[in-house]
Amino acid sequence: MPATPAWPPRSAPRLYVDAELGEGIAVPVDGNAAHYLLSVMRVAEGDCVLLFNGRDGEWASRASSIRKRDLVLVCVEQTRPLESVPDLWLCAAPIKKGRIDLVAEKACELGAAVLQPVLTRRAVVDKLNLDRLRAHMQEAAEQCGRTILPELREMVKLDALLRDWPAGRHLFFADETGGQPMRTAFANHSGPAAFLIGPEGGFDREERAAIRAHPAAVPLSLGPRILRAETAAIAAVACWMAANGDWAGHGC
Amino acid sequence: MPATPAWPPRSAPRLYVDAELGEGIAVPVDGNAAHYLLSVMRVAEGDCVLLFNGRDGEWASRASSIRKRDLVLVCVEQTRPLESVPDLWLCAAPIKKGRIDLVAEKACELGAAVLQPVLTRRAVVDKLNLDRLRAHMQEAAEQCGRTILPELREMVKLDALLRDWPAGRHLFFADETGGQPMRTAFANHSGPAAFLIGPEGGFDREERAAIRAHPAAVPLSLGPRILRAETAAIAAVACWMAANGDWAGHGC
Numbered sequence: 078m079p080a081t082p083a084w085p086p087r088s089a090p091r092l093y094v095d096a097e098l099g100e101g102i103a104v105p106v107d108g109n110a111a112h113y114l115l116s117v118m119r120v121a122e123g124d125c126v127l128l129f130n131g132r133d134g135e136w137a138s139r140a141s142s143i144r145k146r147d148l149v150l151v152c153v154e155q156t157r158p159l160e161s162v163p164d165l166w167l168c169a170a171p172i173k174k175g176r177i178d179l180v181a182e183k184a185c186e187l188g189a190a191v192l193q194p195v196l197t198r199r200a201v202v203d204k205l206n207l208d209r210l211r212a213h214m215q216e217a218a219e220q221c222g223r224t225i226l227p228e229l230r231e232m233v234k235l236d237a238l239l240r241d242w243p244a245g246r247h248l249f250f251a252d253e254t255g256g257q258p259m260r261t262a263f264a265n266h267s268g269p270a271a272f273l274i275g276p277e278g279g280f281d282r283e284e285r286a287a288i289r290a291h292p293a294a295v296p297l298s299l300g301p302r303i304l305r306a307e308t309a310a311i312a313a314v315a316c317w318m319a320a321n322g323d324w325a326g327h328g329c
Numbered sequence: 330m331p332a333t334p335a336w337p338p339r340s341a342p343r344l345y346v347d348a349e350l351g352e353g354i355a356v357p358v359d360g361n362a363a364h365y366l367l368s369v370m371r372v373a374e375g376d377c378v379l380l381f382n383g384r385d386g387e388w389a390s391r392a393s394s395i396r397k398r399d400l401v402l403v404c405v406e407q408t409r410p411l412e413s414v415p416d417l418w419l420c421a422a423p424i425k426k427g428r429i430d431l432v433a434e435k436a437c438e439l440g441a442a443v444l445q446p447v448l449t450r451r452a453v454v455d456k457l458n459l460d461r462l463r464a465h466m467q468e469a470a471e472q473c474g475r476t477i478l479p480e481l482r483e484m485v486k487l488d489a490l491l492r493d494w495p496a497g498r499h500l501f502f503a504d505e506t507g508g509q510p511m512r513t514a515f516a517n518h519s520g521p522a523a524f525l526i527g528p529e530g531g532f533d534r535e536e537r538a539a540i541r542a543h544p545a546a547v548p549l550s551l552g553p554r555i556l557r558a559e560t561a562a563i564a565a566v567a568c569w570m571a572a573n574g575d576w577a578g579h580g581c
Contacts, residue, residue: 179431183560183563186554186556186557186560187554187556187560187564188552188553188554220555220557221554221555221556221557222553222554222555223554258571258576258577259571259576259577260571260572260577261577298576299576300440300570300571300574300575300576301440301474301575301576302438302439302440302473302474302475303472303473303474304438304439304473305438305472305473308435308438308439308563311435311560311563311564311567312439312563312564312567312570312571315563315564315567315568316567316568316571318552318564319510319511319512319552319564319568319572320512320571322552323552323553324510324511324550324551324552324553325510325512325513
């Protein structure tokens with residue numbers, strides 16, 4: 078008797094959809110997603126596609142009703158429950174297009190719960206295309222196995238962010254004028270956390286004073302080299318995940 | 330009496346050059362570097378430009394003999410000695426163009442000493458343009474303040490890398506089949522280190538067995554999400570720098 082093929086197969090494509098997911102539910106797919114499944118991944122009738130929508134966990138589905146530009150995916154069984162990611166917010170000033178896209182992609186892969194754009198005085202960019210950022214996060218979630226997207230919030234001004242800061246959430250920020258090494262800061266400040274990352278030109282003096290004066294603020298040093306804004310964001314999230322997040326074999 | 334302007338000014342452009350640097354030495358600049366200084370940064374006669382070449386530390390120079398497409402920079406004084414960066418190698422399989430460029434740029438910014446390309450069986454890309462990678466590292470070094478570039482080595486095959494592995498250097502690698510959390514691994518393995526990062530499709534089974542069997546190998550877990558190759562490389566270097574490198578206020 079031949080061995081039963083593993084189900085779902087490891088090579089099954091993984092797709093974010095908006096639709097509700099549940100046993101027997103048929104999800105119609107067209108547009109770019111259909112092109113990806115049919116022309117790039119060569120999905121055929123009966124093949125498995127993994128689906129998630131950020132609410133119902135991950136579902137294995139079977140491809141059916143394949144036509145040239147669309148198909149239907151019928152949910153068979155839940156393969157993973159909805160996960161909870163570590164309670165980390167990334168509050169980042171908008172920066173140039175390719176680099177803020179990278180921040181959105183990596184924040185998702187690395188496991189951040191929230192991406193909060195923050196407008197600061199030295200921002201070179203003062204508008205963000207949230208739909209484009211969301212698309213980058215969806216693609217990253219498809220690739221990295223997340224069942225829930227980071228929550229992408231509307232941009233707020235720095236003073237409003239500080240004014241409405243939730244009690245009990247540490248506000249880590251890289252302070253050029255000096256701060257604690259990350260490993261010390263993370264060891265001394267467990268629990269819900271956020272990073273505040275400035276734009277290309279950094280925070281101005283008044284902004285830095287306002288952040289430092291905030292009761293939740295924890296100034297960090299990110300080492301002797303000057304990191305670009307997106308590098309600081311990615312490095313900080315990775316270091317926090319390794320120290321206080323879920324990279325250590327347990328939740329935070 | 331007016332205050333003496335700070336020298337060198339904080340806004341001085343910073344440029345990597347091949348030429349020898351020393352008091353009174355005149356460095357001719359043309360091509361893209363001259364275009365950057367004259368058209369982008371609007372450098373004028375007498376303005377300060379910081380120079381480094383990876384050998385002689387950082388020197389403040391003054392612009393002179395400015396013409397349409399070239400100028401001369403005359404070294405005035407050394408502003409920083411040649412630094413030593415933490416003893417970390419990044420051994421990375423080649424991946425798609427934009428993503429390996431990102432690895433080179435971020436390895437430089439984050440402080441790696443060596444970038445060693447490694448050819449593995451599942452590599453989608455089997456050639457690398459080292460000149461292009463070096464250009465990305467030079468630009469990153471100009472921006473982040475390094476006085477020495479990461480050493481960019483010629484690509485080697487994985488089996489040769491393992492065979493010639495230097496005694497006393499830990500070989501950290503992300504093992505999908507399980508490994509230590511980074512914080513534990515770094516705490517237990519101080520001293521010279523390297524990360525080995527596979528291509529998009531990971532190492533194959535035999536490769537993984539050969540790496541695991543190496544006496545220097547330390548398998549790591551990079552958490553519950555599947556990281557892209559470049560994300561794993563950047564995250565690993567950042568986490569090592571924060572734990573065992575020079576982000577903690579002291580050398581490793």
